[in-house]
Amino acid sequence: MLTTEIAVIGGGPAGMNSSLAAAEQGAEVTLLDRNWELGGQLVKQTHKFFGSENQYAGERGIDIAKILAEKVQTNNRISVRNNSDVLGIYHDGVLTFKQGDKYKKLSSRQTIVATGAAEKFLPFINNDLPGVYGAGAVQTLMNQQGVLPGKRVLIIGGGNIGLIVAYQLLQAGVSVEAIIEALPQVGGYQVHKEKIERMGVPILTSHTIKKAYGEESVEGAIIGKINPSWEIIEGTERDLEVDVICLAVGLSPLVDLLYPLGVELTYVPNLGGFVPKRNEYLETTISGYFVAGDCSGVEEASSAMMEGKIAGLSAANGISYSKKFKEKVKESKEELKKLRAGEVAREVRAGLKEVSISK
């Protein structure tokens, strides 16, 4: 059995920042990630990030991933295990993981879960045809693997992810036939919307997809305008010739590892689905288990980074690595509060009200 002081599951912005914050306090950290490289979803983000300097605003996601990964790799107190799928975490502080072909066990004094979120799916006829890809998959292919997902894309979902992926597709030289959004307005930032509007990409609000069609893979899609009851209005159906249908319809926090552990979860639509209840230090209802990033509620990379810091500091504090803890955690919490203060975070703030436990 391997041992460590603090186990961090997930090497995205939240997990990396947790590891760095805990290590800075003096704790010994093991960071496990299922991919061959650290960075989580950042490695696919070619656009420049918002936020402030503390969240590397103005830097491209791919560069933020490199900056944080470099800090983690060169930190003596952090050992990184790539290609490591965590399979279960137990409340005696043991977790099991599969690294390559081997099953291993790791015992830790504190555990931070930063497993991110997964794409939601959408029911429509033939939604299982090859060529129907999650937005993350389109990004992975284009930006991580240098492979085009297809030649003509329909994007479903006008949130930030749908708008950003549209822009990235255009940069890769792929045609975006349309973005369809079921609501009467897009949910993404205006600036993301305007970047693609000025490229002539049609953004159709109050639209949905009726079906995809194709022999062995996507060859086209039928879309239509919807009425307030979400039914397609007769006469509005259109046939789009596309070979990729990109689903950007939201993310669900990946909380699978938390269920068997027994932490209290609650359903909060504003945060993406089931999320763990947690106190202000991001500790769950089971002492010694912390959460950070999208798995605690779908937000942004900037919030993931700040939550990571808070969880790392708190986990370290729990095993007496408490140098200037109160001061540092207060600073991070205030920064996070500022980021969440705007109108665009209103729904997140409402959601967060439903997940707190006070200890």
Next chain:
Amino acid sequence: MSMRISEHPILEEKRGEEITFTFEGSELTGYEGETVAAALIANGIKVFRHSPKDNRPRGLFCAIGNCSSCLMNVNGKPNVRTCMTQLKQGMEVRRQKGKGKIIGGN
């Protein structure tokens, strides 16, 4: 139109060494380090398997190991997540029939 991006406004298109692998017995080219799924799509192959019950074509979906849509038989081993598996020289990739046999392979 090649399905591989050669020039990108932001990214440097760096690839590993060119290697060969087989798909259903036929030789294809790929690059060391890319995923099996990406190599297949780059070669114009989108159908990775057929569903066990209704024989529907299936391919990539999430590309990060969550959904099980991309499972194929790789080097005789079934249920391999091709989106999480890096291509190696000489890999034998096959479409899986049904759920795949764990012992003894296909």
Next chain:
Amino acid sequence: MNTEKINEKIENEVSKFLPSKNQRQEGSYAVCECHQEIPCNPCVTSCPTGAITQETINSTPDIDFDQCVGCRECVTACPGLACFVIDETYSETQALLHIPYEFLPLPEEGDIVQGLDRKGNEVTEVEVKRVDDRETLNGSNVVTLITPKEKVHQIRNIKLLGGKRG
């Protein structure tokens, strides 16, 4: 609607971002077409003269046009590609417009390209005066266009015309 009326309409829409008529005749100035409160501040932190400020990190930016020298730092810094620099004093009939551009192929100095408006519609052909490319700017290229004066508030993007070189 005739050209004059269209331009008046556009000027009214963007007027909240523009300096006064006098300041516009003094030289280059930046416009940050950022009209939604999101947590973001690279325009503020990149501005070398302190012309761009914001109340809180969520506020939209304010520009002091007396301080703004039209250096284009904000054009490359803005993650939303919402900042542009305009010089209405370029000539009697023409203005300069600096836009962020992150696509390939990059145009070249002297090229004639199609100017597009905020909805991607064609406005008029314009000449590329200068291209500052990504090697020094982290992929955030800045393309300088010579536009008819009356179109400078309309054009916000370009489309390359196949094969034409100036």
